[in-house]
Amino acid sequence: MSAAAPALKTASAPATVNDTATGARLLVSSLERMGVEVVFGYPGGAIMPIYDALTGTGLKHILVRHEQGAAFAADAYARASGKVGVCMATSGPGATNLITGIANAMMDSVPMVCITGNVPQGVMGTDAFQEIDILGVTLPIVKHSILVRDASEIPAAVEQAFHIAASGRPGPVLIDLPKDVQFATAVAPFGFNLPNETIPLNHDAIAEAERFIRAAERPLIYIGGGVKIAKATEAVRAFAEATGIPAVATLNALGTIATDAPGYLGMLGMHGTRAANEAVQSSDLLIVLGARFDDRATGKLAEFAPHARVVHFDIDASEIGKLRTTHVAVAGELKPGVEALTVRMAAAPLAIDPWVIRCASAAEHHAARYDAPGEGVYAPALLKQLSEAAGDRFVAACDVGQHQMWAAQHCRFSRPEAHITSGGLGAMGFGLPAGLGAKLADPSATVVTIAGDGGFMMNIQELATLKRYGVALKIVLLDNSSLGLVRQWQELFFEENYSEVDLSDNPDFVKVAEAFGIEAFRIDRRDQVEAGLARLLAADGPCLAHVVINPKENVWPLVPPGKSNAEMMEGA
Amino acid sequence: MTMSDTIHIQIDRADGSLQRLIGLVERRGFHIDGMSMADEGPSRRIALTVRGRDAARSIDNLGCQIDRLFGVARIGAPAYQSEAA
Numbered sequence: 001m002s003a004a005a006p007a008l009k010t011a012s013a014p015a016t017v018n019d020t021a022t023g024a025r026l027l028v029s030s031l032e033r034m035g036v037e038v039v040f041g042y043p044g045g046a047i048m049p050i051y052d053a054l055t056g057t058g059l060k061h062i063l064v065r066h067e068q069g070a071a072f073a074a075d076a077y078a079r080a081s082g083k084v085g086v087c088m089a090t091s092g093p094g095a096t097n098l099i100t101g102i103a104n105a106m107m108d109s110v111p112m113v114c115i116t117g118n119v120p121q122g123v124m125g126t127d128a129f130q131e132i133d134i135l136g137v138t139l140p141i142v143k144h145s146i147l148v149r150d151a152s153e154i155p156a157a158v159e160q161a162f163h164i165a166a167s168g169r170p171g172p173v174l175i176d177l178p179k180d181v182q183f184a185t186a187v188a189p190f191g192f193n194l195p196n197e198t199i200p201l202n203h204d205a206i207a208e209a210e211r212f213i214r215a216a217e218r219p220l221i222y223i224g225g226g227v228k229i230a231k232a233t234e235a236v237r238a239f240a241e242a243t244g245i246p247a248v249a250t251l252n253a254l255g256t257i258a259t260d261a262p263g264y265l266g267m268l269g270m271h272g273t274r275a276a277n278e279a280v281q282s283s284d285l286l287i288v289l290g291a292r293f294d295d296r297a298t299g300k301l302a303e304f305a306p307h308a309r310v311v312h313f314d315i316d317a318s319e320i321g322k323l324r325t326t327h328v329a330v331a332g333e334l335k336p337g338v339e340a341l342t343v344r345m346a347a348a349p350l351a352i353d354p355w356v357i358r359c360a361s362a363a364e365h366h367a368a369r370y371d372a373p374g375e376g377v378y379a380p381a382l383l384k385q386l387s388e389a390a391g392d393r394f395v396a397a398c399d400v401g402q403h404q405m406w407a408a409q410h411c412r413f414s415r416p417e418a419h420i421t422s423g424g425l426g427a428m429g430f431g432l433p434a435g436l437g438a439k440l441a442d443p444s445a446t447v448v449t450i451a452g453d454g455g456f457m458m459n460i461q462e463l464a465t466l467k468r469y470g471v472a473l474k475i476v477l478l479d480n481s482s483l484g485l486v487r488q489w490q491e492l493f494f495e496e497n498y499s500e501v502d503l504s505d506n507p508d509f510v511k512v513a514e515a516f517g518i519e520a521f522r523i524d525r526r527d528q529v530e531a532g533l534a535r536l537l538a539a540d541g542p543c544l545a546h547v548v549i550n551p552k553e554n555v556w557p558l559v560p561p562g563k564s565n566a567e568m569m570e571g572a
Numbered sequence: 573m574t575m576s577d578t579i580h581i582q583i584d585r586a587d588g589s590l591q592r593l594i595g596l597v598e599r600r601g602f603h604i605d606g607m608s609m610a611d612e613g614p615s616r617r618i619a620l621t622v623r624g625r626d627a628a629r630s631i632d633n634l635g636c637q638i639d640r641l642f643g644v645a646r647i648g649a650p651a652y653q654s655e656a657a
Binding site: 139 | 591596599632636639641642
């Protein structure tokens with residue numbers, strides 16, 4: 001949380017005063033001091049001094065082929081590593097190309113520091129070549145931003161940016177560096193040891209939460225992406241196990257409870273499981289952990305969980321009561337809050353067996369089926385097989401669309417870090433650069449980009465980056481020759497008026513990948529899936545499986561937009 | 573017509589801080605009906621009179637949103653404890 005602090009607050013005086021260096025050199029040494037190992041970026045005129053200073057340092061710079069790829073890769077690097085992701089770009093178009101990636105990090109609370117060059121201060125405000133007020137442009141989509149006007153302020157700005165990006169509810173921070181500041185020489189202090197501002201644990205609220213839980217007959221845990229961010233996965237698992245309360249998860253929380261764990265009902269919301277949505281609609285108490293009542297999770301808000309009171313744990317006080325009345329608010333760090341609640345709950349068991357049995361039997365009754373007729377590839381089955389074959393080291397880096405929902409519904413996730421997806425922003429083009437970033441963050445993981453043909457084409461240039469650095473990312477390209485989710489909505493809600501969703505003139509993706517020097521092959525039929533997945537996972541380097549699927553396949557179940565989660569549609 | 577409220581804020585002089593504050597208030601669904609600002613040395617004091625665009629807009633939630641900004645402090649809001657990192 002931020003509170004006061006107009007100026008830089010420090011817990012102690014700067015540790016060291018030294019470093020007479022150029023601003024560019026100060027920036028690079030500051031990044032090294034923050035423990036940065038990998039930077040994703042793309043050079044240009046206004047950031048050339050920094051690129052000059054990069055050579056010969058310990059920083060590994062990954063040259064992407066579009067700045068959006070840098071921002072998405074840095075985002076996924078942060079999600080996979082738990083560290084702050086770093087990207088950089090030049091002024092003007094370089095900076096504006098970062099924007100979608102910055103917004104993505106903001107929406108999903110990902111710690112990221114974005115460094116942009118800018119034109120010299122003397123010409124700022126004159127519409128100079130490649131001048132954009134990137135600080136102004138990005139204000140709504142950053143956690144914070146800093147325009148550095150004096151080289152001596154660079155180490156402090158970097159330290160502050162990393163601190164803000166990673167503390168409390170994380171998010172992206174922009175550092176904008178005019179070119180004259182990069183060239184200027186300064187003596188700069190560093191080592192500020194910035195204080196964390198914390199909300200004290202509210203034991204009265206936790207006691208109240210216990211009373212509400214003990215009074216409930218149909219309690220339900222509603223897990224959001226904040227649990228993973230707070231590194232509270234084990235605490236939440238322990239709470240669920242100690243109490244036996246069934247749990248549902250949002251898209252960004254998949255894997256927090258392992259997919260096959262008892263009591264876990266799957267994802268709630270628009271493409272959630274019937275068991276999860278029925279449990280929410282029947283529940284008399286939602287225990288909300290690090291979630292924000294996103295509309296894709298709640299459906300029609302006024303009819304969401306109509307019988308439930310709400311206990312809400314979140315580090316961001318502004319999320320509590322934002323959309324849904326909260327009966328017990330526990331603002332603050334999730335981990336100690338949930339641990340304290342678990343200790344209290346362990347004193348006596350809950351008497352909720354009828355509810356637990358009802359939830360479990362709904363989950364069993366509505367379990368997904370994989371016996372679709374025909375010889376064509378059934379994407380949900382393929383994705384389930386993929387995750388099972390990849391095992392506990394599996395990391396899915398998803399793009400956005402039908403394949404993303406199928407991955408969420410059908411992949412097995414044993415840990416939340418195994419599922420990287422553009423949840424809040426829903427940014428097509430995320431999958432390929434996200435896979436790049438995740439694989440660089442966790443080289444021993446089996447990272448698989450799961451993309452559709454639409455989103456894959458949006459950042460296809462990053463195949464060159466995979467090749468350049470030999471990044472052994474695996475790609476499952478589910479090709480239905482259309483913008484499938486839009487096509488599905490047109491079928492269901494726009495009287496089958498298929499407007500601008502046909503992508504049947506896609507290129508030959510195997511040839512495209514091979515042109516980039518990447519191994520690729522095609523899967524057309526169901527009987528090729530097992531061997532195809534084995535080949536993909538066994539490949540030493542980057543490898544693409546081009547999977548042809550039925551363009552008419554839809555994502556089920558579905559809550560129609562604007563409807564209650566009680567109104568789930570199923571396919572024929 | 574929704575009720576108006578006045579929020580008192582202390583804000584630093586960093587680039588973009590005024591835009592950051594005003595953009596947030598408007599983006600979160602509030603009209604700004606009045607604004608006054610006074611110089612306070614290293615910072616500035618602002619009184620913002622705001623009114624929700626519809627009855628669903630909560631002034632308390634807007635206050636929490638403002639609290640999330642850096643370089644901006646609501647006057648009278650609770651200060652959280654600081655711990656050295």
